[in-house]
Amino acid sequence: MNEPAGLILITVGIAYDLLACLGVVRMPDIYTRLQAATKAVTVGTTFILAGAAIYAGPGPLAAKALLCLAFVLLTNPASAHVIARAAHSSGIRVERVTADGLLGREIESELWDVTRRSDLSEKDRLIHIIERCLIMDIKEHMTSESLFEIISHPISRSEGLPAWVIADKLKKREREAVTALKPDFAIPHIIIEGQGSFELVSVRARRGIWFSDKCPRVTSIFVMAGTQDEWHFYLRTLAALAQMVRTEGFFDKWSEARDEKELRKLLISELRKIRKEGKGGL
Amino acid sequence: MTAFVYTGLSVLMIGIFLCLRRVASGPTAPDRTVAIEIIGIILVGFCTLLSIHTGEDFYMSVAIGWALLSFIGSLALGKYLEGREFDE
Incomplete structure:
Protein backbone atom coordinates (compact mmCIF):
# COMPACT_ATOMS: atom_id res chain seq x y z
CA MET A 1 0.00 0.00 0.00
CA ASN A 2 1.69 3.15 -1.19
CA GLU A 3 -0.94 5.72 -1.97
CA PRO A 4 1.06 8.77 -3.21
CA ALA A 5 3.19 6.72 -5.61
CA GLY A 6 0.11 5.03 -7.01
CA LEU A 7 -1.74 8.31 -7.47
CA ILE A 8 1.24 9.90 -9.22
CA LEU A 9 1.45 6.95 -11.62
CA ILE A 10 -2.28 7.17 -12.31
CA THR A 11 -2.04 10.92 -12.98
CA VAL A 12 0.82 10.40 -15.44
CA GLY A 13 -1.15 7.64 -17.12
CA ILE A 14 -4.25 9.77 -17.52
CA ALA A 15 -2.17 12.61 -18.97
CA TYR A 16 -0.68 10.20 -21.51
CA ASP A 17 -4.10 8.91 -22.48
CA LEU A 18 -5.32 12.44 -23.08
CA LEU A 19 -2.26 13.18 -25.21
CA ALA A 20 -2.93 10.06 -27.24
CA CYS A 21 -6.47 11.22 -27.96
CA LEU A 22 -5.18 14.63 -28.97
CA GLY A 23 -2.78 12.85 -31.30
CA VAL A 24 -5.60 10.86 -32.87
CA VAL A 25 -7.47 14.07 -33.60
CA ARG A 26 -4.59 16.30 -34.61
CA MET A 27 -2.17 14.14 -36.60
CA PRO A 28 -2.31 14.43 -40.39
CA ASP A 29 -2.52 10.83 -41.54
CA ILE A 30 -3.21 7.30 -40.40
CA TYR A 31 0.41 6.36 -39.70
CA THR A 32 1.21 9.33 -37.50
CA ARG A 33 -2.13 8.91 -35.73
CA LEU A 34 -1.32 5.29 -35.07
CA GLN A 35 2.09 6.08 -33.72
CA ALA A 36 0.81 8.87 -31.49
CA ALA A 37 -2.17 6.90 -30.26
CA THR A 38 -0.69 3.48 -29.73
CA LYS A 39 2.51 4.50 -28.00
CA ALA A 40 0.85 7.00 -25.72
CA VAL A 41 -2.06 4.74 -24.86
CA THR A 42 0.20 1.79 -24.16
CA VAL A 43 2.21 3.89 -21.74
CA GLY A 44 -0.86 5.69 -20.40
CA THR A 45 -3.02 2.69 -19.61
CA THR A 46 -0.01 0.71 -18.39
CA PHE A 47 0.73 3.50 -15.92
CA ILE A 48 -2.87 3.65 -14.75
CA LEU A 49 -2.90 -0.11 -14.17
CA ALA A 50 0.47 -0.08 -12.40
CA GLY A 51 -0.67 2.83 -10.29
CA ALA A 52 -3.85 1.00 -9.35
CA ALA A 53 -1.87 -2.09 -8.41
CA ILE A 54 0.45 -0.05 -6.21
CA TYR A 55 -2.42 1.96 -4.74
CA ALA A 56 -4.52 -1.07 -3.83
CA GLY A 57 -1.67 -3.11 -2.44
CA PRO A 58 -1.46 -6.92 -2.51
CA GLY A 59 -4.80 -8.52 -3.23
CA PRO A 60 -7.08 -9.68 -6.03
CA LEU A 61 -7.39 -6.14 -7.45
CA ALA A 62 -3.63 -5.72 -7.83
CA ALA A 63 -3.30 -9.20 -9.29
CA LYS A 64 -5.93 -8.50 -11.92
CA ALA A 65 -4.44 -5.09 -12.62
CA LEU A 66 -1.01 -6.62 -13.25
CA LEU A 67 -2.55 -9.31 -15.44
CA CYS A 68 -4.35 -6.67 -17.45
CA LEU A 69 -1.13 -4.61 -17.64
CA ALA A 70 0.83 -7.49 -19.13
CA PHE A 71 -1.98 -8.13 -21.58
CA VAL A 72 -2.23 -4.50 -22.74
CA LEU A 73 1.53 -4.25 -23.03
CA LEU A 74 1.67 -7.34 -25.24
CA THR A 75 -1.38 -6.90 -27.43
CA ASN A 76 -1.57 -3.19 -28.10
CA PRO A 77 1.57 -2.94 -30.31
CA ALA A 78 0.48 -6.06 -32.17
CA SER A 79 -2.94 -4.70 -33.05
CA ALA A 80 -1.42 -1.35 -34.06
CA HIS A 81 0.89 -3.24 -36.35
CA VAL A 82 -2.02 -5.10 -37.93
CA ILE A 83 -3.89 -1.87 -38.57
CA ALA A 84 -0.82 -0.15 -40.04
CA ARG A 85 -0.25 -3.15 -42.29
CA ALA A 86 -3.86 -3.11 -43.46
CA ALA A 87 -3.64 0.61 -44.18
CA HIS A 88 -0.39 0.19 -46.06
CA SER A 89 -1.53 -2.76 -48.13
CA SER A 90 -4.68 -0.98 -49.16
CA GLY A 91 -2.61 1.85 -50.52
CA ILE A 92 -3.18 4.65 -48.04
CA ARG A 93 -0.35 7.08 -48.52
CA VAL A 94 1.78 9.01 -46.10
CA GLU A 95 0.43 12.53 -45.93
CA ARG A 96 3.51 14.69 -45.69
CA VAL A 97 6.76 14.97 -43.87
CA THR A 98 6.75 17.47 -41.08
CA ALA A 99 10.52 17.73 -40.66
CA ASP A 100 11.68 21.27 -41.39
CA GLY A 101 14.09 20.28 -44.10
CA LEU A 102 11.41 18.51 -46.09
CA LEU A 103 8.53 20.92 -45.69
CA GLY A 104 6.73 21.65 -48.90
CA ARG A 105 7.92 18.49 -50.63
CA GLU A 106 5.56 15.60 -50.83
CA ILE A 107 7.01 12.40 -49.52
CA GLU A 108 5.20 10.59 -52.30
CA SER A 109 7.41 12.16 -54.91
CA GLU A 110 10.43 11.13 -52.88
CA LEU A 111 9.20 7.61 -52.61
CA TRP A 112 8.62 7.65 -56.32
CA ASP A 113 12.19 8.75 -56.83
CA VAL A 114 13.40 5.90 -54.69
CA MET B 1 -9.69 10.64 -3.29
CA THR B 2 -13.17 10.91 -4.74
CA ALA B 3 -12.29 14.25 -6.36
CA PHE B 4 -9.15 12.72 -7.83
CA VAL B 5 -11.02 9.79 -9.33
CA TYR B 6 -13.77 12.02 -10.74
CA THR B 7 -11.23 14.37 -12.29
CA GLY B 8 -9.43 11.43 -13.81
CA LEU B 9 -12.66 9.97 -15.14
CA SER B 10 -13.70 13.24 -16.73
CA VAL B 11 -10.29 13.68 -18.40
CA LEU B 12 -10.62 10.18 -19.83
CA MET B 13 -14.14 11.04 -20.98
CA ILE B 14 -12.75 14.07 -22.83
CA GLY B 15 -10.23 11.76 -24.47
CA ILE B 16 -12.98 9.36 -25.49
CA PHE B 17 -14.98 12.19 -27.03
CA LEU B 18 -11.93 13.33 -28.98
CA CYS B 19 -11.57 9.79 -30.33
CA LEU B 20 -15.27 9.69 -31.19
CA ARG B 21 -14.69 12.80 -33.24
CA ARG B 22 -12.07 10.90 -35.21
CA VAL B 23 -14.43 7.95 -35.59
CA ALA B 24 -17.01 10.30 -37.04
CA SER B 25 -14.70 12.17 -39.39
CA GLY B 26 -12.61 9.26 -40.68
CA PRO B 27 -11.57 9.78 -43.43
CA THR B 28 -10.52 6.15 -44.01
CA ALA B 29 -11.55 2.92 -42.35
CA PRO B 30 -8.17 2.36 -40.61
CA ASP B 31 -8.49 5.83 -39.04
CA ARG B 32 -11.76 4.76 -37.49
CA THR B 33 -10.33 1.43 -36.43
CA VAL B 34 -7.46 3.15 -34.63
CA ALA B 35 -9.82 5.51 -32.85
CA ILE B 36 -12.06 2.65 -31.72
CA GLU B 37 -9.08 0.68 -30.49
CA ILE B 38 -7.89 3.68 -28.50
CA ILE B 39 -11.35 4.08 -26.98
CA GLY B 40 -11.20 0.44 -25.90
CA ILE B 41 -7.83 0.87 -24.22
CA ILE B 42 -8.93 4.07 -22.51
CA LEU B 43 -11.98 2.27 -21.19
CA VAL B 44 -9.60 -0.22 -19.58
CA GLY B 45 -8.08 2.73 -17.70
CA PHE B 46 -11.59 3.96 -16.95
CA CYS B 47 -12.54 0.64 -15.37
CA THR B 48 -9.30 0.60 -13.39
CA LEU B 49 -10.10 4.00 -11.91
CA LEU B 50 -13.63 2.87 -11.02
CA SER B 51 -12.24 -0.27 -9.42
CA ILE B 52 -9.84 1.58 -7.13
CA HIS B 53 -12.60 4.06 -6.32
CA THR B 54 -15.06 1.39 -5.23
CA GLY B 55 -12.37 -1.01 -4.02
CA GLU B 56 -14.02 -3.87 -5.91
CA ASP B 57 -11.93 -6.06 -8.18
CA PHE B 58 -15.02 -6.81 -10.28
CA TYR B 59 -14.26 -3.76 -12.45
CA MET B 60 -10.79 -5.12 -13.14
CA SER B 61 -12.38 -8.26 -14.61
CA VAL B 62 -14.39 -6.01 -16.89
CA ALA B 63 -11.18 -4.22 -17.87
CA ILE B 64 -9.41 -7.50 -18.72
CA GLY B 65 -12.37 -8.65 -20.77
CA TRP B 66 -12.53 -5.34 -22.57
CA ALA B 67 -8.82 -5.36 -23.38
CA LEU B 68 -9.15 -8.88 -24.79
CA LEU B 69 -12.16 -8.01 -26.92
CA SER B 70 -10.60 -4.82 -28.18
CA PHE B 71 -7.46 -6.69 -29.20
CA ILE B 72 -9.36 -9.42 -31.01
CA GLY B 73 -11.61 -6.82 -32.60
CA SER B 74 -8.76 -4.81 -34.04
CA LEU B 75 -7.01 -7.95 -35.25
CA ALA B 76 -10.17 -9.00 -37.05
CA LEU B 77 -10.74 -5.53 -38.50
CA GLY B 78 -7.12 -5.31 -39.59
CA LYS B 79 -7.34 -8.63 -41.39
CA TYR B 80 -10.69 -7.70 -42.88
CA LEU B 81 -9.46 -4.38 -44.21
CA GLU B 82 -6.18 -5.67 -45.58
CA GLY B 83 -5.83 -5.14 -49.28
CA ARG B 84 -9.09 -3.31 -49.69
CA GLU B 85 -9.37 0.04 -51.33
CA PHE B 86 -11.12 2.58 -49.21
CA ASP B 87 -11.09 6.09 -50.50
CA GLU B 88 -14.25 7.36 -48.98
Whole structure:
Protein backbone atom coordinates (compact mmCIF):
# COMPACT_ATOMS: atom_id res chain seq x y z
CA MET A 1 0.00 0.00 0.00
CA ASN A 2 1.69 3.15 -1.19
CA GLU A 3 -0.94 5.72 -1.97
CA PRO A 4 1.06 8.77 -3.21
CA ALA A 5 3.19 6.72 -5.61
CA GLY A 6 0.11 5.03 -7.01
CA LEU A 7 -1.74 8.31 -7.47
CA ILE A 8 1.24 9.90 -9.22
CA LEU A 9 1.45 6.95 -11.62
CA ILE A 10 -2.28 7.17 -12.31
CA THR A 11 -2.04 10.92 -12.98
CA VAL A 12 0.82 10.40 -15.44
CA GLY A 13 -1.15 7.64 -17.12
CA ILE A 14 -4.25 9.77 -17.52
CA ALA A 15 -2.17 12.61 -18.97
CA TYR A 16 -0.68 10.20 -21.51
CA ASP A 17 -4.10 8.91 -22.48
CA LEU A 18 -5.32 12.44 -23.08
CA LEU A 19 -2.26 13.18 -25.21
CA ALA A 20 -2.93 10.06 -27.24
CA CYS A 21 -6.47 11.22 -27.96
CA LEU A 22 -5.18 14.63 -28.97
CA GLY A 23 -2.78 12.85 -31.30
CA VAL A 24 -5.60 10.86 -32.87
CA VAL A 25 -7.47 14.07 -33.60
CA ARG A 26 -4.59 16.30 -34.61
CA MET A 27 -2.17 14.14 -36.60
CA PRO A 28 -2.31 14.43 -40.39
CA ASP A 29 -2.52 10.83 -41.54
CA ILE A 30 -3.21 7.30 -40.40
CA TYR A 31 0.41 6.36 -39.70
CA THR A 32 1.21 9.33 -37.50
CA ARG A 33 -2.13 8.91 -35.73
CA LEU A 34 -1.32 5.29 -35.07
CA GLN A 35 2.09 6.08 -33.72
CA ALA A 36 0.81 8.87 -31.49
CA ALA A 37 -2.17 6.90 -30.26
CA THR A 38 -0.69 3.48 -29.73
CA LYS A 39 2.51 4.50 -28.00
CA ALA A 40 0.85 7.00 -25.72
CA VAL A 41 -2.06 4.74 -24.86
CA THR A 42 0.20 1.79 -24.16
CA VAL A 43 2.21 3.89 -21.74
CA GLY A 44 -0.86 5.69 -20.40
CA THR A 45 -3.02 2.69 -19.61
CA THR A 46 -0.01 0.71 -18.39
CA PHE A 47 0.73 3.50 -15.92
CA ILE A 48 -2.87 3.65 -14.75
CA LEU A 49 -2.90 -0.11 -14.17
CA ALA A 50 0.47 -0.08 -12.40
CA GLY A 51 -0.67 2.83 -10.29
CA ALA A 52 -3.85 1.00 -9.35
CA ALA A 53 -1.87 -2.09 -8.41
CA ILE A 54 0.45 -0.05 -6.21
CA TYR A 55 -2.42 1.96 -4.74
CA ALA A 56 -4.52 -1.07 -3.83
CA GLY A 57 -1.67 -3.11 -2.44
CA PRO A 58 -1.46 -6.92 -2.51
CA GLY A 59 -4.80 -8.52 -3.23
CA PRO A 60 -7.08 -9.68 -6.03
CA LEU A 61 -7.39 -6.14 -7.45
CA ALA A 62 -3.63 -5.72 -7.83
CA ALA A 63 -3.30 -9.20 -9.29
CA LYS A 64 -5.93 -8.50 -11.92
CA ALA A 65 -4.44 -5.09 -12.62
CA LEU A 66 -1.01 -6.62 -13.25
CA LEU A 67 -2.55 -9.31 -15.44
CA CYS A 68 -4.35 -6.67 -17.45
CA LEU A 69 -1.13 -4.61 -17.64
CA ALA A 70 0.83 -7.49 -19.13
CA PHE A 71 -1.98 -8.13 -21.58
CA VAL A 72 -2.23 -4.50 -22.74
CA LEU A 73 1.53 -4.25 -23.03
CA LEU A 74 1.67 -7.34 -25.24
CA THR A 75 -1.38 -6.90 -27.43
CA ASN A 76 -1.57 -3.19 -28.10
CA PRO A 77 1.57 -2.94 -30.31
CA ALA A 78 0.48 -6.06 -32.17
CA SER A 79 -2.94 -4.70 -33.05
CA ALA A 80 -1.42 -1.35 -34.06
CA HIS A 81 0.89 -3.24 -36.35
CA VAL A 82 -2.02 -5.10 -37.93
CA ILE A 83 -3.89 -1.87 -38.57
CA ALA A 84 -0.82 -0.15 -40.04
CA ARG A 85 -0.25 -3.15 -42.29
CA ALA A 86 -3.86 -3.11 -43.46
CA ALA A 87 -3.64 0.61 -44.18
CA HIS A 88 -0.39 0.19 -46.06
CA SER A 89 -1.53 -2.76 -48.13
CA SER A 90 -4.68 -0.98 -49.16
CA GLY A 91 -2.61 1.85 -50.52
CA ILE A 92 -3.18 4.65 -48.04
CA ARG A 93 -0.35 7.08 -48.52
CA VAL A 94 1.78 9.01 -46.10
CA GLU A 95 0.43 12.53 -45.93
CA ARG A 96 3.51 14.69 -45.69
CA VAL A 97 6.76 14.97 -43.87
CA THR A 98 6.75 17.47 -41.08
CA ALA A 99 10.52 17.73 -40.66
CA ASP A 100 11.68 21.27 -41.39
CA GLY A 101 14.09 20.28 -44.10
CA LEU A 102 11.41 18.51 -46.09
CA LEU A 103 8.53 20.92 -45.69
CA GLY A 104 6.73 21.65 -48.90
CA ARG A 105 7.92 18.49 -50.63
CA GLU A 106 5.56 15.60 -50.83
CA ILE A 107 7.01 12.40 -49.52
CA GLU A 108 5.20 10.59 -52.30
CA SER A 109 7.41 12.16 -54.91
CA GLU A 110 10.43 11.13 -52.88
CA LEU A 111 9.20 7.61 -52.61
CA TRP A 112 8.62 7.65 -56.32
CA ASP A 113 12.19 8.75 -56.83
CA VAL A 114 13.40 5.90 -54.69
CA THR A 115 11.43 3.29 -56.56
CA ARG A 116 12.36 4.85 -59.87
CA ARG A 117 16.00 4.47 -59.01
CA SER A 118 15.62 0.92 -57.87
CA ASP A 119 16.66 -1.87 -60.13
CA LEU A 120 13.31 -3.55 -60.32
CA SER A 121 11.28 -0.68 -61.65
CA GLU A 122 13.95 0.35 -64.14
CA LYS A 123 13.42 -2.89 -65.98
CA ASP A 124 9.79 -2.11 -66.40
CA ARG A 125 10.54 1.52 -67.10
CA LEU A 126 12.48 0.77 -70.25
CA ILE A 127 9.66 -1.36 -71.58
CA HIS A 128 7.23 1.35 -70.60
CA ILE A 129 9.29 3.90 -72.50
CA ILE A 130 9.47 1.66 -75.56
CA GLU A 131 5.72 1.27 -75.46
CA ARG A 132 5.29 4.99 -75.84
CA CYS A 133 8.40 6.07 -77.68
CA LEU A 134 8.47 7.38 -81.21
CA ILE A 135 9.40 4.78 -83.80
CA MET A 136 10.35 6.05 -87.23
CA ASP A 137 10.57 4.08 -90.40
CA ILE A 138 12.77 5.88 -92.90
CA LYS A 139 12.87 4.73 -96.48
CA GLU A 140 15.46 7.05 -98.02
CA HIS A 141 19.18 6.81 -97.70
CA MET A 142 20.52 9.84 -95.88
CA THR A 143 23.39 11.03 -93.74
CA SER A 144 23.32 11.00 -89.98
CA GLU A 145 23.17 14.81 -89.92
CA SER A 146 19.96 15.01 -91.86
CA LEU A 147 18.53 12.22 -89.69
CA PHE A 148 19.34 14.30 -86.60
CA GLU A 149 17.54 17.27 -88.14
CA ILE A 150 14.42 15.16 -88.55
CA ILE A 151 14.63 13.58 -85.12
CA SER A 152 15.27 16.82 -83.26
CA HIS A 153 11.69 17.98 -83.89
CA PRO A 154 9.81 15.29 -81.94
CA ILE A 155 12.39 15.38 -79.13
CA SER A 156 12.16 19.15 -78.88
CA ARG A 157 8.39 18.93 -78.66
CA SER A 158 8.42 16.61 -75.69
CA GLU A 159 11.41 18.21 -73.96
CA GLY A 160 10.48 21.83 -74.55
CA LEU A 161 13.83 22.75 -76.06
CA PRO A 162 14.34 24.35 -79.49
CA ALA A 163 14.86 21.75 -82.20
CA TRP A 164 18.12 23.26 -83.46
CA VAL A 165 19.68 22.92 -80.00
CA ILE A 166 19.01 19.22 -80.01
CA ALA A 167 20.14 18.79 -83.60
CA ASP A 168 23.35 20.71 -82.82
CA LYS A 169 24.02 18.60 -79.77
CA LEU A 170 23.50 15.40 -81.69
CA LYS A 171 25.78 16.56 -84.50
CA LYS A 172 28.45 17.68 -82.07
CA ARG A 173 28.30 14.35 -80.27
CA GLU A 174 28.61 12.59 -83.60
CA ARG A 175 31.69 14.64 -84.56
CA GLU A 176 33.37 13.80 -81.28
CA ALA A 177 33.04 10.08 -81.82
CA VAL A 178 31.03 8.02 -84.22
CA THR A 179 28.08 6.51 -82.40
CA ALA A 180 27.67 3.59 -84.77
CA LEU A 181 28.80 0.65 -82.67
CA LYS A 182 28.31 -1.90 -85.41
CA PRO A 183 27.81 -1.60 -89.14
CA ASP A 184 24.05 -1.79 -88.59
CA PHE A 185 23.54 -0.40 -85.08
CA ALA A 186 24.02 3.14 -83.79
CA ILE A 187 23.12 4.84 -80.52
CA PRO A 188 23.47 8.62 -80.76
CA HIS A 189 22.85 10.13 -77.36
CA ILE A 190 22.94 13.57 -75.78
CA ILE A 191 22.59 15.07 -72.35
CA ILE A 192 20.00 17.79 -72.09
CA GLU A 193 19.22 20.40 -69.49
CA GLY A 194 16.70 19.74 -66.78
CA GLN A 195 15.84 16.88 -64.50
CA GLY A 196 14.24 13.51 -64.62
CA SER A 197 13.44 13.13 -68.28
CA PHE A 198 14.54 10.57 -70.76
CA GLU A 199 13.58 10.30 -74.41
CA LEU A 200 14.12 7.44 -76.76
CA VAL A 201 13.51 7.49 -80.50
CA SER A 202 13.93 4.29 -82.43
CA VAL A 203 14.65 4.54 -86.13
CA ARG A 204 14.54 1.83 -88.72
CA ALA A 205 16.25 2.91 -91.93
CA ARG A 206 15.43 0.64 -94.83
CA ARG A 207 18.20 1.88 -97.04
CA GLY A 208 20.52 2.68 -94.18
CA ILE A 209 21.91 5.90 -92.75
CA TRP A 210 25.42 7.05 -93.46
CA PHE A 211 27.33 7.50 -90.21
CA SER A 212 30.93 7.12 -91.33
CA ASP A 213 32.82 5.47 -94.12
CA LYS A 214 33.08 2.36 -92.01
CA CYS A 215 29.37 2.32 -91.27
CA PRO A 216 27.71 3.66 -94.39
CA ARG A 217 24.41 1.85 -94.03
CA VAL A 218 23.22 1.72 -90.45
CA THR A 219 19.74 0.27 -90.27
CA SER A 220 18.82 0.46 -86.59
CA ILE A 221 19.35 3.69 -84.73
CA PHE A 222 18.29 4.43 -81.17
CA VAL A 223 18.52 8.10 -80.32
CA MET A 224 18.53 8.87 -76.61
CA ALA A 225 18.21 12.23 -74.95
CA GLY A 226 18.35 12.25 -71.17
CA THR A 227 19.08 14.64 -68.37
CA GLN A 228 22.21 14.30 -66.28
CA ASP A 229 20.42 12.60 -63.37
CA GLU A 230 19.20 9.87 -65.70
CA TRP A 231 22.74 8.82 -66.59
CA HIS A 232 22.37 5.57 -64.70
CA PHE A 233 19.19 4.69 -66.53
CA TYR A 234 20.82 5.64 -69.82
CA LEU A 235 23.66 3.19 -69.23
CA ARG A 236 21.20 0.44 -68.43
CA THR A 237 19.19 1.17 -71.54
CA LEU A 238 22.36 1.10 -73.56
CA ALA A 239 23.33 -2.26 -72.11
CA ALA A 240 19.88 -3.66 -72.81
CA LEU A 241 19.89 -2.44 -76.40
CA ALA A 242 23.37 -3.80 -77.01
CA GLN A 243 22.29 -7.12 -75.60
CA MET A 244 19.18 -7.06 -77.76
CA VAL A 245 20.99 -6.53 -81.07
CA ARG A 246 23.40 -9.34 -80.21
CA THR A 247 20.61 -11.88 -80.14
CA GLU A 248 20.57 -14.04 -83.21
CA GLY A 249 18.37 -12.97 -86.06
CA PHE A 250 17.46 -9.61 -84.59
CA PHE A 251 18.44 -7.62 -87.65
CA ASP A 252 16.55 -9.97 -89.95
CA LYS A 253 13.40 -9.47 -87.92
CA TRP A 254 14.15 -5.76 -87.68
CA SER A 255 14.30 -5.35 -91.45
CA GLU A 256 11.36 -7.67 -92.08
CA ALA A 257 8.92 -5.87 -89.77
CA ARG A 258 6.16 -4.32 -91.83
CA ASP A 259 5.44 -1.11 -89.97
CA GLU A 260 6.07 0.88 -86.79
CA LYS A 261 3.65 -1.28 -84.85
CA GLU A 262 5.56 -4.44 -85.62
CA LEU A 263 8.84 -2.76 -84.83
CA ARG A 264 7.54 -1.78 -81.42
CA LYS A 265 6.27 -5.29 -80.78
CA LEU A 266 9.61 -6.70 -81.79
CA LEU A 267 11.50 -4.35 -79.46
CA ILE A 268 9.27 -5.15 -76.51
CA SER A 269 9.35 -8.89 -77.00
CA GLU A 270 13.13 -8.93 -77.46
CA LEU A 271 13.65 -6.83 -74.33
CA ARG A 272 11.32 -9.09 -72.36
CA LYS A 273 13.31 -12.09 -73.51
CA ILE A 274 16.55 -10.51 -72.29
CA ARG A 275 14.92 -9.72 -69.01
CA LYS A 276 13.76 -13.27 -68.52
CA GLU A 277 17.17 -14.67 -69.27
CA GLY A 278 18.59 -12.25 -66.74
CA LYS A 279 21.66 -11.52 -68.79
CA GLY A 280 23.14 -8.24 -69.82
CA GLY A 281 22.39 -4.89 -68.32
CA LEU A 282 18.79 -5.59 -67.55
CA MET B 1 -9.69 10.64 -3.29
CA THR B 2 -13.17 10.91 -4.74
CA ALA B 3 -12.29 14.25 -6.36
CA PHE B 4 -9.15 12.72 -7.83
CA VAL B 5 -11.02 9.79 -9.33
CA TYR B 6 -13.77 12.02 -10.74
CA THR B 7 -11.23 14.37 -12.29
CA GLY B 8 -9.43 11.43 -13.81
CA LEU B 9 -12.66 9.97 -15.14
CA SER B 10 -13.70 13.24 -16.73
CA VAL B 11 -10.29 13.68 -18.40
CA LEU B 12 -10.62 10.18 -19.83
CA MET B 13 -14.14 11.04 -20.98
CA ILE B 14 -12.75 14.07 -22.83
CA GLY B 15 -10.23 11.76 -24.47
CA ILE B 16 -12.98 9.36 -25.49
CA PHE B 17 -14.98 12.19 -27.03
CA LEU B 18 -11.93 13.33 -28.98
CA CYS B 19 -11.57 9.79 -30.33
CA LEU B 20 -15.27 9.69 -31.19
CA ARG B 21 -14.69 12.80 -33.24
CA ARG B 22 -12.07 10.90 -35.21
CA VAL B 23 -14.43 7.95 -35.59
CA ALA B 24 -17.01 10.30 -37.04
CA SER B 25 -14.70 12.17 -39.39
CA GLY B 26 -12.61 9.26 -40.68
CA PRO B 27 -11.57 9.78 -43.43
CA THR B 28 -10.52 6.15 -44.01
CA ALA B 29 -11.55 2.92 -42.35
CA PRO B 30 -8.17 2.36 -40.61
CA ASP B 31 -8.49 5.83 -39.04
CA ARG B 32 -11.76 4.76 -37.49
CA THR B 33 -10.33 1.43 -36.43
CA VAL B 34 -7.46 3.15 -34.63
CA ALA B 35 -9.82 5.51 -32.85
CA ILE B 36 -12.06 2.65 -31.72
CA GLU B 37 -9.08 0.68 -30.49
CA ILE B 38 -7.89 3.68 -28.50
CA ILE B 39 -11.35 4.08 -26.98
CA GLY B 40 -11.20 0.44 -25.90
CA ILE B 41 -7.83 0.87 -24.22
CA ILE B 42 -8.93 4.07 -22.51
CA LEU B 43 -11.98 2.27 -21.19
CA VAL B 44 -9.60 -0.22 -19.58
CA GLY B 45 -8.08 2.73 -17.70
CA PHE B 46 -11.59 3.96 -16.95
CA CYS B 47 -12.54 0.64 -15.37
CA THR B 48 -9.30 0.60 -13.39
CA LEU B 49 -10.10 4.00 -11.91
CA LEU B 50 -13.63 2.87 -11.02
CA SER B 51 -12.24 -0.27 -9.42
CA ILE B 52 -9.84 1.58 -7.13
CA HIS B 53 -12.60 4.06 -6.32
CA THR B 54 -15.06 1.39 -5.23
CA GLY B 55 -12.37 -1.01 -4.02
CA GLU B 56 -14.02 -3.87 -5.91
CA ASP B 57 -11.93 -6.06 -8.18
CA PHE B 58 -15.02 -6.81 -10.28
CA TYR B 59 -14.26 -3.76 -12.45
CA MET B 60 -10.79 -5.12 -13.14
CA SER B 61 -12.38 -8.26 -14.61
CA VAL B 62 -14.39 -6.01 -16.89
CA ALA B 63 -11.18 -4.22 -17.87
CA ILE B 64 -9.41 -7.50 -18.72
CA GLY B 65 -12.37 -8.65 -20.77
CA TRP B 66 -12.53 -5.34 -22.57
CA ALA B 67 -8.82 -5.36 -23.38
CA LEU B 68 -9.15 -8.88 -24.79
CA LEU B 69 -12.16 -8.01 -26.92
CA SER B 70 -10.60 -4.82 -28.18
CA PHE B 71 -7.46 -6.69 -29.20
CA ILE B 72 -9.36 -9.42 -31.01
CA GLY B 73 -11.61 -6.82 -32.60
CA SER B 74 -8.76 -4.81 -34.04
CA LEU B 75 -7.01 -7.95 -35.25
CA ALA B 76 -10.17 -9.00 -37.05
CA LEU B 77 -10.74 -5.53 -38.50
CA GLY B 78 -7.12 -5.31 -39.59
CA LYS B 79 -7.34 -8.63 -41.39
CA TYR B 80 -10.69 -7.70 -42.88
CA LEU B 81 -9.46 -4.38 -44.21
CA GLU B 82 -6.18 -5.67 -45.58
CA GLY B 83 -5.83 -5.14 -49.28
CA ARG B 84 -9.09 -3.31 -49.69
CA GLU B 85 -9.37 0.04 -51.33
CA PHE B 86 -11.12 2.58 -49.21
CA ASP B 87 -11.09 6.09 -50.50
CA GLU B 88 -14.25 7.36 -48.98
